[in-house]
Amino acid sequence: MSADSAAHPRQLRHQAQRLEILKAAADAIAEHGFHGMTMRGLARATARGLATFYDYFSSKEDLLFSLQTEAFETMTSSVSAALEGVDDQAERLYVFVLNHLRYSAEHRSVMRVLVHEASALPAGRRKTVRLLKEGYFNICRDIVSSILAAGCNSPGAGGVGKLDSAEVERLTYSVFGMLNWTYGWYDPRHHGSPQDVARTIHTLAVCGLVARCPQRFAEDRSQRHADAIMPLPLLGNPGRSEAVSRKRLAPPEKNISRGNLRKTS
Amino acid sequence: MSADSAAHPRQLRHQAQRLEILKAAADAIAEHGFHGMTMRGLARATARGLATFYDYFSSKEDLLFSLQTEAFETMTSSVSAALEGVDDQAERLYVFVLNHLRYSAEHRSVMRVLVHEASALPAGRRKTVRLLKEGYFNICRDIVSSILAAGCNSPGAGGVGKLDSAEVERLTYSVFGMLNWTYGWYDPRHHGSPQDVARTIHTLAVCGLVARCPQRFAEDRSQRHADAIMPLPLLGNPGRSEAVSRKRLAPPEKNISRGNLRKTS
DNA sequence: ATGTTACCCGAACGATCGTTCGCCGAATTG
DNA sequence: CAATTCGGCGAACGATCGTTCGGGTAACAT
Numbered sequence: 001m002s003a004d005s006a007a008h009p010r011q012l013r014h015q016a017q018r019l020e021i022l023k024a025a026a027d028a029i030a031e032h033g034f035h036g037m038t039m040r041g042l043a044r045a046t047a048r049g050l051a052t053f054y055d056y057f058s059s060k061e062d063l064l065f066s067l068q069t070e071a072f073e074t075m076t077s078s079v080s081a082a083l084e085g086v087d088d089q090a091e092r093l094y095v096f097v098l099n100h101l102r103y104s105a106e107h108r109s110v111m112r113v114l115v116h117e118a119s120a121l122p123a124g125r126r127k128t129v130r131l132l133k134e135g136y137f138n139i140c141r142d143i144v145s146s147i148l149a150a151g152c153n154s155p156g157a158g159g160v161g162k163l164d165s166a167e168v169e170r171l172t173y174s175v176f177g178m179l180n181w182t183y184g185w186y187d188p189r190h191h192g193s194p195q196d197v198a199r200t201i202h203t204l205a206v207c208g209l210v211a212r213c214p215q216r217f218a219e220d221r222s223q224r225h226a227d228a229i230m231p232l233p234l235l236g237n238p239g240r241s242e243a244v245s246r247k248r249l250a251p252p253e254k255n256i257s258r259g260n261l262r263k264t265s
Numbered sequence: 266m267s268a269d270s271a272a273h274p275r276q277l278r279h280q281a282q283r284l285e286i287l288k289a290a291a292d293a294i295a296e297h298g299f300h301g302m303t304m305r306g307l308a309r310a311t312a313r314g315l316a317t318f319y320d321y322f323s324s325k326e327d328l329l330f331s332l333q334t335e336a337f338e339t340m341t342s343s344v345s346a347a348l349e350g351v352d353d354q355a356e357r358l359y360v361f362v363l364n365h366l367r368y369s370a371e372h373r374s375v376m377r378v379l380v381h382e383a384s385a386l387p388a389g390r391r392k393t394v395r396l397l398k399e400g401y402f403n404i405c406r407d408i409v410s411s412i413l414a415a416g417c418n419s420p421g422a423g424g425v426g427k428l429d430s431a432e433v434e435r436l437t438y439s440v441f442g443m444l445n446w447t448y449g450w451y452d453p454r455h456h457g458s459p460q461d462v463a464r465t466i467h468t469l470a471v472c473g474l475v476a477r478c479p480q481r482f483a484e485d486r487s488q489r490h491a492d493a494i495m496p497l498p499l500l501g502n503p504g505r506s507e508a509v510s511r512k513r514l515a516p517p518e519k520n521i522s523r524g525n526l527r528k529t530s
Numbered sequence: 531a532t533g534t535t536a537c538c539c540g541a542a543c544g545a546t547c548g549t550t551c552g553c554c555g556a557a558t559t560g
Numbered sequence: 561c562a563a564t565t566c567g568g569c570g571a572a573c574g575a576t577c578g579t580t581c582g583g584g585t586a587a588c589a590t
Binding site: 275303304305315316319324325 | 546547548549550551558
Binding site for chain 2: 031032033034035036116117119120166167169170171173174176177178179180181182185186190191192196197200201204205
């Protein structure tokens, strides 16, 4: 049972339809909120019957849960791959920022759902999602911490060698604030390319608004442009991302409910 | 009909109860989302009968609309008052940041509703809310623009005299991102006082993470502490804020619906 | 051509939603 | 003290929600 999953075109189509439903659900939830999204509206939007969804997901709540977990897993593995081999911490921050913004821009609805509907799940599944979110958060926090440590020890700054962990957290949350707020305002027609936004946020984070900054005039973003036009990290890039290094780290936990799921037997 | 509104204790109690309902509604909406909040749950939370709300608001939607408009009006007039007489632009930014964060910390649920439920209203009323929001946004944008202009023209920076308006917008949105994200993570027991958060965000915005900054070691925040312990700007500070300089700038617009509102006749 | 499987959906169920009607006790007035 | 008004709510209505059941239909294997 190693690689026959992609061989049978049956399960392949199944996964494709599942993804299409998830994408449509993300749009609907982003627009109306989780409780405001109706299964009937989703059926109308996808030109499908109402009962069809229950062949792919056991409940409306399961739809939200799958959407959130798979999105966080995709983002984490995507940014981890992009960070590989990048050593300079300031550049690592740029890679993280750009990766996050690209995902935000290409899957705006999904990002909105991740930010807004964190509290719509029951305690158990919410904890699973929070763990994934913290894993993603920690990647950024380590980068910020490294930059701050290097900055403090450099001869330029006021140089107290020890850095306050509460301050590091506040700064990391501030960076995430800049990133996550973008789904509400960013419009490629008015505010430039995602690279422009990434540069603005990265420069603001590293150098501030007015300070004289050694990295203010960073020269070669050209190398970054190379992987900046990578195909695209979808919600769950199907068939390929299964092997990226992650396994299902959450047990079915509550799938034992009375949903029927008459498939994949 | 000039000042007799506060004389009659009848309408006074009415306004007090109205505010109490709004506060409870903010908590409920913040927790479950607008569509997830039920009037029955609100009745249970406030130990009131279900039909009582319709003596104060014509509908559930009217509750959200009143909450959002009055909150934005309160924030705008509050920060305007705090900014009066402050000339230095960097200090003005600090005042804005601290004011916003204090409101955020003291009325966390309201802030969450302002950020999340912007799209739950029909087009007409949503536009009214957006106008108020833009007014508040522009206050911050002007400050950011001034700081950036001064920084560009100063001898230190790379000094191109013209500043890109798209860049100003991106920067202002980034500042708002840092501010508005706080409702999701800020906990006074772990992350310091609102003043600490305000200092972190203000310094990050002005000076960045590592840059040598002339304002990095700002000396006297002592004066700011004076009005930082002002009583408190509530949602709608009742009876007083009516005269701050604003009038109802939105016509009733749609209150002509079939709600009964058997009051204040 | 025939039997089998997998997929999809129309129709219905019970629960719960926002809203309204009309009565009741308390407070105010003369 | 009697008359009157007003704020409050129990109970009910129609609509709509998430979910389920069972049959119909196209695609596959033999």
